[in-house]
């Protein structure tokens with residue numbers, strides 16, 4: 265047996281512990297960790313779990329390397345240098361927690377809303393995520409965080425159309441005859457779906473990719489529509505136009521199972537392929553061809569993903585795409601329809617874990633996590649409420665991942681801000697902490713996982729004891745709760761008990777204990793007979809809910825805040841999708857994975873590089889009015905003319921000049937759901 269951590273061959277019996285991948289990835293793989301004498305030596309995919317099929321991505325195959333990394337934080341630390349200097353001294357847990365509780369109590373005595381939890385998806389686990397932490401902050405009456413940074417625009421779009429985050433079952437993509445991969449680099453971020461798409465391809469299916477970037481996924485599809493960022497709704501409306509003109513419609517399905525058809529028809533008829541082609545920056549013929557394929561191939565399936573909703577009109581775009589399968593009746597077949605997220609099928613009992621009732625009638629203000637930069641810098645006002653005085657960060661690295669880093673950094677650098685960071689590593693965010701508290705990894709704690717790219721539930725059992733003095737998030741909040749004098753019995757629940765509570769009445773915890781995962785009863789073709797979970801029970805082309813809010817009831821194309829070609833000063837549109845070997849900013853500090861990604865790069869088309877005198881491999885300065893970012897230029901046809909691709913969320917401290925792509929992105933919000941607009945960003949590039 266070999267391992268990356270230099271453990272000598274063991275005499276002990278190897279144990280195999282079942283777990284779940286904690287990462288924010290649609291695949292939610294089932295893990296099997298091999299443990300010898302209390303040491304995890306290998307993490308593999310569970311061959312018995314269908315969606316995982318025994319295979320993990322390169323990142324999580326190296327989980328032991330991450331867990332036993334020499335840079336793991338293993339003791340609580342207290343800041344001794346100026347904010348951001350990263351200078352700390354070790355401190356005992358009791359001393360750290362006593363002091364944190366004292367500081368939080370003092371602030372809460374004035375107004376608990378001056379305290380803000382900041383967390384996202386470092387782990388997707390329901391227990392180490394918003395489990396005990398949510399109980400703690402609800403009981404405290406702290407500001408609520410709107411967790412918008414990834415998927416709320418698309419989620420809202422889907423919900424206003426289909427009634428929830430629901431759609432096709434992923435396994436049936438293998439039976440589709442046409443698969444449209446829309447705003448997804450599946451090989452990078454949805455690998456187990458890609459395996460199904462490959463299976464469909466072998467059986468003769470056609471694969472079409474819609475993505476501004478010629479990704480590794482796009483180049484393996486039969487067709488690639490390299491549209492400009494933020495033009496998806498225009499494309500979807502023109503597809504509808506063609507479906508109508510050629511009568512590739514399922515009139516019976518439309519009549520019985522949809523709402524607002526006449527109005528949508530009228531709008532779509534205004535979107536000729538020529539009009540959309542001019543907006544999308546592609547030939548009109550490509551739109552006609554895709555419409556023909558989509559209108560005449562059955563079953564046709566759309567794998568929509570979140571890459572297309574990180575722009576101003578992201579919610580409307582998801583709505584427009586979600587209308588398509590109802591027009592052609594694709595939902596009648598189990599291999600037809602659309603899948604963006606399947607998380608809405610999950611019967612997990614989040615309420616039992618998060619205990620919103622502990623607010624006891626209070627309704628604290630809500631802070632959108634996307635605008636953390638501006639919000640940390642805001643003074644108290646009647647509209648805003650109190651100035652943010654304390655921040656407790658867990659499962660997130662906002663200094664690297666939140667937009668407009670210059671503002672974020674300025675906020676985190678406030679000497680009067682009290683910041684606690686629960687982390688596994690000394691991230692860019694941990695550098696700004698007053699206290700850094702060492703957190704366990706997935707191999708060291710219990711958790712319960714639902715998925716958004718399949719419909720199983722998984723249990724994660726600890727495979728090894730916590731390393732050093734690391735504690736699970738739950739335990740930190742339990743101990744803080746005790747110090748704050750919160751004596752509600754729920755603060756004494758163990759992690760294992762919380763996993764059970766999260767199962768609610770419809771998931772069998774004993775089955776999870778036994779097998780590691782459970783498959784939920786989700787219908788194979790959920791909308792074959794309509795019965796959408798909307799108010800009307802129909803697929804809502806027209807949403808009365810949106811109309812009541814004074815918004816457009818129909819989906820429409822909303823141009824980007826910063827549309828390609830609209831600015832002379834900043835003529836290039838920049839998107840910044842994930843690097844394959846990182847997961848958001850996680851894994852950037854893993855040498856072996858960083859070596860594959862080498863350094864931060866900006867892909868630029870030869871036609872944009874040449875007039876700027878940019879040579880392949882040259883260091884460039886990417887800039888706009890929000891800031892500048894240095895990286896290596898990669899002259900590449902992966903970038904389309906007019907669009908540059910800044911890949912991956914590097915840690916700022918690993919960047920060439922101490923910044924990353926988010927130095928350039930803006931804090932504006934999407935049309936629906938209050939999401940971020942990372943891919944709605946104009947820049948220019950020069951040799952550095």
Ligand SMILES: Nc1nc2c(c(=O)[nH]1)N[C@H]1C(S)=C(S)[C@@H](COP(=O)(O)OP(=O)(O)OC[C@H]3O[C@@H](n4cnc5c(=O)[nH]c(N)nc54)[C@H](O)[C@@H]3O)O[C@H]1N2
Pocket residue numbers: 288289290414446447448449450452453454474475476477479491492493494495496569570571572573575839841842843844845846847848849943
């Ligand atoms: N290896 C790896 N896997 C990951 C992640 C990671 O960082 N690394 N991140 C995880 C997380 S948190 C998430 S949310 C998902 C993200 O995965 P996805 O939901 O697939 O979203 P993105 O990767 O942001 O973008 C997908 C593709 O959309 C393209 N795109 C950008 N703008 C547009 C547009 O306006 N229209 C269209 N049609 N396409 C556009 C991008 O070029 C990219 O290739 O992946 C998860 N999986």
Ligand SMILES: Nc1nc2c(c(=O)[nH]1)N[C@H]1C(S)=C(S)[C@@H](COP(=O)(O)OP(=O)(O)OC[C@H]3O[C@@H](n4cnc5c(=O)[nH]c(N)nc54)[C@H](O)[C@@H]3O)O[C@H]1N2
Pocket residue numbers: 286288383384385386387392413414415658659660661662665666686687688689691703704705706737840841842847848849850913925926929942
């Ligand atoms: N420019 C640009 N910016 C983006 C994106 C983009 O595509 N482009 N993508 C956006 C998206 S989709 C997302 S989801 C966000 C992701 O943003 P985040 O959710 O902040 O994700 P990560 O960067 O992976 O940081 C998660 C951190 O949680 C820590 N962690 C993991 N498990 C635990 C645990 O059990 N306990 C504690 N205490 N800590 C833990 C990890 O060590 C890691 O540092 O970034 C967004 N930012």
Ligand code: SF4
Pocket residue numbers: 285286287289290291292293320321322323324325455456847
């Ligand atoms: S990151 Fe995604 S593909 Fe990789 S192991 Fe986790 S769930 Fe599976």
Ligand SMILES: [Mo]
Pocket residue numbers: 288413414415
């Ligand atoms: Mo995400």
